[in-house]
Amino acid sequence: MKRAFEVEDPDFSVSPLTGMTRRHYIEMAKYLLERAFTHIGSINDPLTFPEVPGKTYPQPDDPDWRWRSLEFEALERTFTLAGPLIHVDPEVEIKGIKLRDYYSLQLYRALTPGHANSLPLPEDLPDSTYQFTCEFGGLFKTLLLMPDTIWTNYSEQQKEEMVATISKWAHHRTTQNNWRIFNIVTLSFLKKYGYEIDDELLKSHLLWVASYHSGNGWYLEQTYNYYSISLFIVYTTIWNRTFGDEYYPEIAEIIERSATKLMESITGFFGREGYINMWSRSICYRTWVSGAFPVAFMLKDKPLIDAGFARRLCSGSLLQFVTREDFYHNEIPSLGFYGRKEYMVQNYSCPASPFIMFLPFICLALPEDSPFWTARENEGFWEELGTDTKTVVLENPGLVLANHGKSGASEIIPGKVYYDDPNYSKLMYNTHFPWEDHDPSGGTSMEYSFRSWDPRDVRGEDINFYLTGLAVNNSAERNRSFFISQGMVFNGVKAGVIYRQAIMRKPPNNGVGYIIDLADIIISGGVIRVDRTRLAFEHELTLGHFGLPHINGERAVVNQYEEGNRKIITAAIKGRQVALVTYTGWDEVDSLVHSNRNAEAEESTVVFARKKRLDKNPAMELMITVMLHKTDDSEWTKEELFPIKEIEMMDVTPVFSTLGTKITLADGKIYEVYFEEIDGNRRW
Incomplete structure (x- = not known):
């Protein structure tokens, strides 16, 4: 078998x-399933994959139901590929096994008691939430859209036997906001096919989900992330067309409006070649956000995305991964972004989890x-962009796209971040320079890393101890490490300047003395940072650029x-380069080699900038830095490296804010960075 997918006869x-x-999508789905099916020998073998050491489940001493969850997740998430293949060709086989027969048999066994891989029922487990609910949502999302795949293959008696288990999980406790969608989809499937459900419960879930719509087509999840697209838009649009329009038209209209609004900006999340940006949690799901592209052609109104551009981005995002040998581990998509990386995954994932990345195969x-298939590929807005940079501001989720x-x-460029998590807390995320994990020794990629030199922190005392007599958990040993921001605030965009705040410490060990006020000026190929420190005590700070991987062990060339x-x-590897130029506010620039990040x-x-301030009461400072990137091997020119012509510093600005600047660029553009009433303009 080929070690990676190739587009044959393009x-x-x-x-x-x-x-x-369309033919190549079918070929790709078959190729991926052929590799997955190396783990079974016959139609009677449940599909399961080797466990992966580390934080993901199942762990060796896990209870039996965790192993059933592993099997069910493998079955359901590979059905993300198998379902569309069966829909296209009911006779399709993989390694001599007819897919329709295999999934019909294995799902029947999983959903009826008495089989080795039968799912437990909620009443057999402590009252809590379980991964089974999530997988039911995925399964019945596919079956709502394509019931002809396996549901029509069952006898009425078989359906009745399975419905008992399906209904109990559909009505069971759910968790958080996006999970309600799983219960909604499963309850709706039951109702659509004539089975009794709790209608009030379904309505309640629907109203809850609709309440999270925040604007710009986005929904609030734990924070704002890709779940807003893949679940709140893709799953619910399928629900609209297959159930909601008929049974809950008013709620369906809320979903329709938000999905339509999302389509105005969705293309801006992808690189020219369709590259996905490594951002937010569940990184191993990768391309599941590309499911928005076929969904654009399931909406009622004329699609807002050019069909040729939509397919180009959708195809490019899949090819970004499936054509790479390091993408595969144990013959299936790895738990990582490209190769397997422990730091990128969460403990709710298992070896089968990445298969949800093939959600775009709903196409x-x-x-x-459909125009999605017949339109000629094109590059959309990229064709006219030239060397310019296009920005889109999404005020409601606090996101800016460049x-x-x-x-x-x-x-x-994220603005509403509620905790210190590299999945969310980076200053920006780039499709061609995937993010790196935090390094406690400093120089973390695309972060402000902070270390306190306040003698009270060095001694391990609460900074307020001598005022209150109360101590908090302030470990001297822990304080020797660098920390990244504990949260990010979005303060809006004014006159072309993006304002945010990085909160470096939260209460109780924080008044307002641990804030970095951020101002981003997006330029061609990078950003000018004009950031204001309001760090009240002795401290050290680093600002890192994008990390450059040592491909095949070859180190970056640093100048x-x-x-x-x-x-x-500057630093360069083949086909990628970064440059960092400091104007004011920094002591030095340097570089570090990071391991396993x-x-x-x-x-x-x-490469990064560093400063250290040991005054008892450090002054506020402006840090002006230019951060650039390239995706070629050309030499840096002076015009590229030095886009700033003039900097006018002000203690008091014309709008009566303190410590601002007027920056004139080489092309004559002028930007005023004033931090006017920035604390009062916080938008969480």
């Missing part, structure tokens, strides 16, 4: 950029004459020099 007439047509439910024509990369008051450091390689290089 059709460049209809798909000049990827060669991918095979679209008719063959599409850099010069590099073909897209960036997510460092000074020109006037500017300190410049990067998405692509065991080692990586990060």
Whole structure:
């Protein structure tokens, strides 16, 4: 078997950029399932995958139901590929096993008592929430859209036997907001096919979900993340067309409006070649957000996305991964982004979890004459962008998107972050420079890393101890490490400047003395940072650039020099480069080699700026830094490295804020960074 997927006999007439047509989607799905099916020998074998050491489940001493969960997740999530294949061709086989017969048999056994891999019932377990609920949602989302795959294959008696288990889990306790969608989908499937449900419970879940719509097509999850697209838009749009329009038209209209609104900006999340941005939790799900592209052609109104652009991005996002040998581990998608990386995954994942990344294969439910299939591929707005940069501001979720024509990369600039988690807390995320994990020794990629030199912290005392007599958990040993921001606040966009705040410490060990006020000016190929420190006590700070992986062990080439008051450091690997230029507020620039932090390689290089302030009462400071990236091997020019022509510093600005600046760029553009009433403009 080929070690990675290849587009054979590409059709460049209809798909000049990827060669991918409907036929190739079918071939890709078969290829992925052929690798997965190496773990079974016959139709009677339940589909399961080797457990992966580390934090993911199941653990060796887990109870039996965790192993049933592993099997059910493998069965359901691979059905994300198998269901669309069966829909296209009911006779399709993988390794001599007819898919329709295999999934019909294995799901029947899982959903009826008395079999080795039967699911437990809720009453057999402590009253809590379980992964089974999530997988029921995934299964019945597919069956609502494509019931002909296996549901119509069962006898009425078999259906009745399975419905007992399905109904108990559909009515069981759920958790948080996105999980309600799983209960909604399962309850709706039962009702659609004539089985009794608790209608008030279904309505309650629906109203709860609709209440989380925040605007710009986004919904509040734990924070704002890809779940807002993949579950709140993709799952619920399928629900709309197959159930909601008929039974709950008013709620369906809320979903329809939000999905339509999302389509105005969804393309901005992807790089020119369709690359996915490594952002938010559940990174191993990768391309599941690309499911929004076929959904665009399931909406009632005319799609807001050009069909050729939609397919180009959808295809490109899949090819980003399935064509790489390091993507596969144990013949299936790895628990990571490219290769397997422990730091990228959560303990709720198992080896089968990544198969949800193939949610975009719902495109095979679209008719063959859908514009999604027939339109000629194109690059959408990228074709006219040239070397310019396009930005989109999504005020409600506090996100800014930047599409850099010069590099073909897209960036997510997050603003509403509630905790210190590299999945969310980076200053920005770039499609071509996947994020790195935090390094407690400093120089963390795309973060402000903070270390206190306050003697009270060094001694391990609460900074307020001598006022209150109360101590908090303030370990001297722990304080020797660098910390990343504990949260991010979005303060809006004014005159082309993005305002945010990085909260470096939260109460009780924080008044308002641990704030970095952030101001981003997006330029072609990068950003000018004009950030104001309000760090009240002795401290050390680093600001890291994107990490550069050491592909095949080859280190990045680092160059460092000074020109006037500017300190410049660049780093390059084949096909990718970064540059960091400091103007004011920093002591030095430097680089570090990090181990086991990067998405692509065991080692990586990060260039960063550093400062140390040991005054008892440090002054506020402006830190002006230019951070650039490239996706080629060309030499940096002076025009690229030095986009700033003039900096006018102000203690008091014309709007009566303190410590601001007026920056004039080489192209004549002027930006005023005033931090006016920034604390009062917080938007969490």
